[in-house]
Amino acid sequence: MRSGAPEQARNRFQSELEFVQCLANPNYLNFLAQRGFLREKPFVNYLKYLLYWKEPEYAKFLKYPHCLHMLELLQYEHFRKELVNAQCAKFIDEQQLLHWQHYSRKRTRLQQALAEQQQPQQQPPPHGNATAK
Amino acid sequence: AVCSMAVAEKSTKERLLCALDNLEVLARELIEMLALSRGQKLPQPGEDTQVLELLVQRDRDFQDLMEVAQQQGKVHQEMQLLEKEVEKRDSDIQQLQKQLKEAEHILATAVYQAKEKLKSIDKARKGSISSEEIIKYAHRISASNAVCAPLNWVPGDPRRPYPTDLEMRSGMLGHMANLPTNGVNGHLPGDALAAGRLPDVLTPQYPWQSADVSVGMLPPHHGNDFGLEPPGHNKENEDDVEAMSTDSSSSSSDSD
Numbered sequence: 001m002r003s004g005a006p007e008q009a010r011n012r013f014q015s016e017l018e019f020v021q022c023l024a025n026p027n028y029l030n031f032l033a034q035r036g037f038l039r040e041k042p043f044v045n046y047l048k049y050l051l052y053w054k055e056p057e058y059a060k061f062l063k064y065p066h067c068l069h070m071l072e073l074l075q076y077e078h079f080r081k082e083l084v085n086a087q088c089a090k091f092i093d094e095q096q097l098l099h100w101q102h103y104s105r106k107r108t109r110l111q112q113a114l115a116e117q118q119q120p121q122q123q124p125p126p127h128g129n130a131t132a133k
Numbered sequence: 134a135v136c137s138m139a140v141a142e143k144s145t146k147e148r149l150l151c152a153l154d155n156l157e158v159l160a161r162e163l164i165e166m167l168a169l170s171r172g173q174k175l176p177q178p179g180e181d182t183q184v185l186e187l188l189v190q191r192d193r194d195f196q197d198l199m200e201v202a203q204q205q206g207k208v209h210q211e212m213q214l215l216e217k218e219v220e221k222r223d224s225d226i227q228q229l230q231k232q233l234k235e236a237e238h239i240l241a242t243a244v245y246q247a248k249e250k251l252k253s254i255d256k257a258r259k260g261s262i263s264s265e266e267i268i269k270y271a272h273r274i275s276a277s278n279a280v281c282a283p284l285n286w287v288p289g290d291p292r293r294p295y296p297t298d299l300e301m302r303s304g305m306l307g308h309m310a311n312l313p314t315n316g317v318n319g320h321l322p323g324d325a326l327a328a329g330r331l332p333d334v335l336t337p338q339y340p341w342q343s344a345d346v347s348v349g350m351l352p353p354h355h356g357n358d359f360g361l362e363p364p365g366h367n368k369e370n371e372d373d374v375e376a377m378s379t380d381s382s383s384s385s386s387d388s389d
Contacts, residue, residue, distance in 0.1 A: 011305070018304045024295030056262055060270050064279050066294050100294040101282040108284065 017061055020053050023074065024067035026096065030089035038080040047074050066096065145202050152195045159188045 022028050037043050052058055054068055062068070073079045082088045143151075163184045170181070274280050278292055291297065301307050 014305050018296075018301075018306045021296055022301055022306070025293075025297070025301070026295075027298075028295075028301070056260075060266065063274060063277060064295050065274060066280070096294060097282075100280070101286065103281045104284050104286065 016050065017053075020050050020071060021062060021064045021067045023070045024064045026070075026083075026089045026092040029070065029074075029083050029092075030086060033080065033083035033089075038074070038083060044080075047071065051075075145198065145205055149195070149198050149202060152191060152198055155191045156188065156195060159184060159191055163188060 032038055050071060053062065053071070059065070059068065163181065166181050166184060279294060282294075283290075283292060286292065296304075
């Protein structure tokens, strides 16, 4: 089933878009490392090729921007070697999640601080969760 | 003993000294002759006159030479004056040289800095993005909780800042593989991404695959550089045909 050139290009675009974002998943990276993909030269070349997603005109399609950071780290052999360890992947995952929660927590703290400030001036407000802004 | 006066290479000093020597010799001869003539007859009658004449002649030569020497002295003085002038001019030129060098240095620095400035202007211009686009993008990645966790997130929530196994399987790449459907909350152990066969129609189901991609947006040159089989596939499975594999690369890759 031969597809036309534009469709082929579209498919390639989509598959590369998907794949590069998969790199944001540390578990997937661990999977790749354990199967030896990260040791193969063609794959390393491919990772280098994927760096084009850093350009703004391509980056705007990324839903998971964490993948770009992972992609940059993957250019280093040391990082690729370390990913074989499950502990390493777990650590990255944890840190990633903590970082991900950072802004939410910051916002929550701010709202709490704001609520505490207003407390003495008002009647004690009902215990309410901060509404999503 | 007459030293040759016609030789031009001899210096004036030498000639003067030579002439003086001659005079001295002649004078001595004359005096000897006179002394002898006291005692005895002159061996040759005209010899004393000869010597006298020679003497006078030599004296005249000597005088001429002295004049020549004087002239030469004057010339020599002029030469010295001119040499001083030349020295002065030389030092002037050196001074100018120094100033020129300095000026060149200053200009070179200025030009270099100007170039650097132009470079950074260029760089800034290249990286400029409309604020609207940035805001749109920021909204996109935030609203989907891709970069900021949802406010009510607790451990156990399946949402993640990266595509989960479930999302990966639902995508285009995922459909190329035949994946078992076990696991918790869409998170499968890595083994689940096993080899599979290539299906036909692929439809993105999750928004992260970005269905609104324009056809003009092509990936950069993708030749046969990699020679790889994409991950997630069993290497022994020969039925694998990949969009990432080395099929005829689309030559319509115009870079923008």
